[in-house]
Amino acid sequence: DHLSKRGFDQAARELLLAQASDWPTMMTRKIYPQYARKRVTEHILEFRRLYEELRLHQVDEGLLRKTESQHPLFPSLEINDWIYPESNPTETVSPHQT
Secondary structure, eight states: OHHHHHHHHHHHHHHHHHTOTHHHHHHHTTSSHHHHHHHHHHHHHHHHHHHHHHHTTOOOHHHHHHHHHHOOOSTTOOHHHHHSOSSOTTOOOOTTOO
C-alpha cells in the first residue's frame, strides 16, 4: 500500500542520512561533535521506529509525515529502485565497453 511504500522510502532516507560522511568527520575533527552524534542517533532511531512500524504493518501516518517534512532529502528516492534495479547487478561490464 502507499503508506507502507512511503515508510520504506523514508527508512531508506534515514539510513542514508545516518551514514553521511559529514558526521564522523565532524566527530573526529571536533567540529560540533555533540551535534553530529545527536544527528546520527536521531536518524538511527527514526529508521528503527519505521522498521518496527513496517514490520508490524502499523505505520503512523502523522509521524511519517512529520519525519518526511523534517528530512526531505532525496525526494525522488524510491526503495523499489534498490529492490528491483533496472539492470542485473550480477552483470559485469568491461571498462572498455562504451
